[in-house]
Amino acid sequence: xxxxxxxxxxxxxxxxxxxxxxxxxxxxxxxxxxxxxxxxxxxxxxxxxxxxxxxxxxxxxxxxxxxxxxxxxxxxxxxxxxxxxxxxxxxxxxxxxxxxxxxxxxxxxxxxxxxxxxxxxxxxxxxxxxxxxxxxxxxxxxxxxxxxxxxxxxxxxxxxxxxxxxxxxxxxxxxxxxxxxxxxxxxxxxxxxxxxxxxxxxxxxxxxxxxxxxxxxxxxxxxxxxxxxxxxxxxxxxxxxxxxxxxxxxxxxxxxxxxxxxxxxxxxxxxxxxxxxxxxxxxxxxxxxxxxxxxxxxxxxxxxxxxxxxxxxxxxxxxxxxxxxxxxxxxxxxx
Amino acid sequence: xxxxxxxxxxxxxxxxxxxxxxxxxxxxxxxxxxxxxxxxxxxxxxxxxxxxxxxxxxxxxxxxxxxxxxxxxxxxxxxxxxxxxxxxxxxxxxxxxxxxxxxxxxxxxxxxxxxxxxxxxxxxxxxxxxxxxxxxxxxxxxxxxxxxxxxxxxxxxxxxxxxxxxxxxxxxxxxxxxxxxxxxxxxxxxxxxxxxxxxxxxxxxxxxxxxxxxxxxxxxxxxxxxxxxxxxxxxxxxxxxxxxxxxxxxxxxxxxxxxxxxxxxxxxxxxxxxxxxxxxxxxxxxxxxxxxxxxxxxxxx
Numbered sequence: 001x002x003x004x005x006x007x008x009x010x011x012x013x014x015x016x017x018x019x020x021x022x023x024x025x026x027x028x029x030x031x032x033x034x035x036x037x038x039x040x041x042x043x044x045x046x047x048x049x050x051x052x053x054x055x056x057x058x059x060x061x062x063x064x065x066x067x068x069x070x071x072x073x074x075x076x077x078x079x080x081x082x083x084x085x086x087x088x089x090x091x092x093x094x095x096x097x098x099x100x101x102x103x104x105x106x107x108x109x110x111x112x113x114x115x116x117x118x119x120x121x122x123x124x125x126x127x128x129x130x131x132x133x134x135x136x137x138x139x140x141x142x143x144x145x146x147x148x149x150x151x152x153x154x155x156x157x158x159x160x161x162x163x164x165x166x167x168x169x170x171x172x173x174x175x176x177x178x179x180x181x182x183x184x185x186x187x188x189x190x191x192x193x194x195x196x197x198x199x200x201x202x203x204x205x206x207x208x209x210x211x212x213x214x215x216x217x218x219x220x221x222x223x224x225x226x227x228x229x230x231x232x233x234x235x236x237x238x239x240x241x242x243x244x245x246x247x248x249x250x251x252x253x254x255x256x257x258x259x260x261x262x263x264x265x266x267x268x269x270x271x272x273x274x275x276x277x278x279x280x281x282x283x284x285x286x287x288x289x290x291x292x293x294x295x296x297x298x299x300x301x302x303x304x305x306x307x308x309x310x311x312x313x314x315x316x317x318x319x320x321x322x323x324x325x326x327x328x329x330x331x332x333x334x335x
Numbered sequence: 336x337x338x339x340x341x342x343x344x345x346x347x348x349x350x351x352x353x354x355x356x357x358x359x360x361x362x363x364x365x366x367x368x369x370x371x372x373x374x375x376x377x378x379x380x381x382x383x384x385x386x387x388x389x390x391x392x393x394x395x396x397x398x399x400x401x402x403x404x405x406x407x408x409x410x411x412x413x414x415x416x417x418x419x420x421x422x423x424x425x426x427x428x429x430x431x432x433x434x435x436x437x438x439x440x441x442x443x444x445x446x447x448x449x450x451x452x453x454x455x456x457x458x459x460x461x462x463x464x465x466x467x468x469x470x471x472x473x474x475x476x477x478x479x480x481x482x483x484x485x486x487x488x489x490x491x492x493x494x495x496x497x498x499x500x501x502x503x504x505x506x507x508x509x510x511x512x513x514x515x516x517x518x519x520x521x522x523x524x525x526x527x528x529x530x531x532x533x534x535x536x537x538x539x540x541x542x543x544x545x546x547x548x549x550x551x552x553x554x555x556x557x558x559x560x561x562x563x564x565x566x567x568x569x570x571x572x573x574x575x576x577x578x579x580x581x582x583x584x585x586x587x588x589x590x591x592x593x594x595x596x597x598x599x600x601x602x603x604x605x606x607x608x609x610x611x612x613x614x615x616x617x618x619x620x621x622x623x624x625x626x627x628x629x630x631x632x633x634x635x636x
Contacts, residue, residue, distance in 0.1 A: 056531055058527060058530055058531060061461065083535070086533050086534075086535055087533060088533070089530070089531055089532065089533035090531060090532030090533035090534075091533055094531060094532065095528075095531040097524055097527070097528055097531075099524055102523060102524040102525060103524045103525050103527075103528045104525055104528075105523075105525040105529070105543060105547070106525075106547075107546050107547055108546070116529070116532060116534065117532045117533065120532065120533050120534055120538070121533060127343050165528075168528075168532065169532075
């Protein structure tokens with residue numbers, strides 16, 4: 001069994017709004033093993049990006065971690081001071097963002113930006129860092145790296161920029177790479193290249209990857225394990241085969257059914273009815289019940305807990321769920 | 336060894352590229368705007384006069400010659416005439432150019448540096464924002480020249496105190512411009528990305544946000560040179576800056592106005608000098624804004 005590099009326990013993230021603190025992430029727990037790729041899937045607004053930002057300690061100013069622990073390398077990241085977590089960011093844990101267009105500073109050359117993490121964490125001088133940066137560019141498959149070093153972000157295509165972002169994120173050979181929808185903004189042909197590159201580099205450095213996406217195609221391509229999130233909670237977790245072949249939660253089933261499939265030509269695309277509840281909506285019972293086709297009376301009243309089915313976890317009354325003991329949810333919904 | 340050399344080469348090339356691009360762009364815009372070219376020429380002439388004042392005239396600007404008082408323009412030996420104490424006007428004009436340039440430059444630099452630092456801090460740290468911006472609001476409540484008058488009145492009238500007064504006065508406007516720019520820049524994803532790489536706050540502020548805010552700072556500096564030069568002259572005219580013997584343009588006007596009908600050149604020459612220089616810095620400031628504004632398509636200008 002590979003060693004565990006990250007353990008998130010009962011993470012709860014709240015945002016300060018005019019109506020008081022609202023929870024965007026409601027007690028999620030998961031772990032990440034060395035060299036593993038975990039995909040976090042869910043609709044926009046389900047809390048997946050916020051979870052990633054909390055691991056990095058980069059929540060926006062109005063957000064806070066209200067509860068929970070994030071264990072990395074024997075340390076609880078939630079309790080670390082700013083300067084301590086700064087040493088981890090970019091060095092042990094780095095992040096790739098969704099928009100390669102805006103994630104590079106327009107006033108600096110690619111070379112300068114590639115050198116930054118090296119100069120921050122490894123204290124390399126300009127010359128050595130520049131040399132290493134060329135190596136990094138080669139590694140992410142950019143041709144003529146010497147010439148690219150001198151170019152500005154606007155001179156590169158989206159795919160190239162995303163490659164540069166990957167090179168920057170991997171500059172210090174981090175143990176964990178968090179990729180927040182890294183391919184959403186790219187052309188389909190480029191998407192596949194970027195995913196291949198990520199897979200290849202992950203194997204090379206034995207990096208663990210947390211991939212945040214809403215694209216089931218991406219999940220099928222890269223994931224070892226899948227975490228399905230809905231409205232701030234994990235509703236299902238399992239390895240990629242079981243999730244795709246035997247999805248248990250009605251939400252996961254709905255997500256998979258909404259992927260277009262050319263073989264089923266006569267069918268219309270199935271969509272999950274309704275939309276994601278907003279943060280200030282109070283929902284009693286299972287958080288998915290208003291949209292669930294199988295919802296029973298019980299689902300409307302009581303919040304289910306995670307149940308193990310084989311090596312697969314699901315949060316649903318229909319699959320033998322039990323009354324949730326994580327009182328965070330029941331307390332808040334009762335308010 | 337060779338690895339280092341290769342790296343050095345890359346770094347140098349990176350820097351060259353940066354300089355070349357901005358330089359070429361700048362020249363191109365300048366030649367497409369004749370007014371800016373004129374302004375640029377005036378500033379250049381002022382700089383030449385200011386630097387070469389010692390060699391460009393034979394007369395000491397403060398030396399009195401009571402036998403040649405109020406000579407008109409075009410007199411022998413004194414081509415711009417002399418003033419009511421027989422001091423050579425040409426000498427006074429070019430030494431005045433030196434004084435206004437030095438005062439303008441130092442007060443704008445001091446004010447801009449302080450304003451930039453305060454603006455960066457106010458824009459980045461929410462806690463400081465309230466404090467710094469309320470203080471600058473307080474300073475905005477005073478008319479600029481009144482504030483300068485107040486400072487000079489407290490510190491006493493001298494050119495050094497004029498510099499201090501004008502610097503203090505330019506701090507809040509600069510801070511406000513920079514703060515506004517920081518507010519937009521710090522929300523950009525590349526700043527979050529930099530934080531995700533483990534960069535500290537100070538590194539982000541000074542290394543990543545500051546370069547993104549440089550354009551408005553440079554434009555502010557150029558435009559403010561005009562204001563600073565004008566204010567120096569105003570204060571001296573009011574008797575609160577340079578002492579009357581100093582060849583300062585404002586002081587020269589103040590000194591000459593009682594002879595305005597007998598010797599109008601005593602007022603007209605420094606007046607024209609002030610007007611030209613203020614005009615020049617303003618049009619150059621405008622042109623700089625066009626060059627540095629990333630939203631403006633240079634080819635369309």
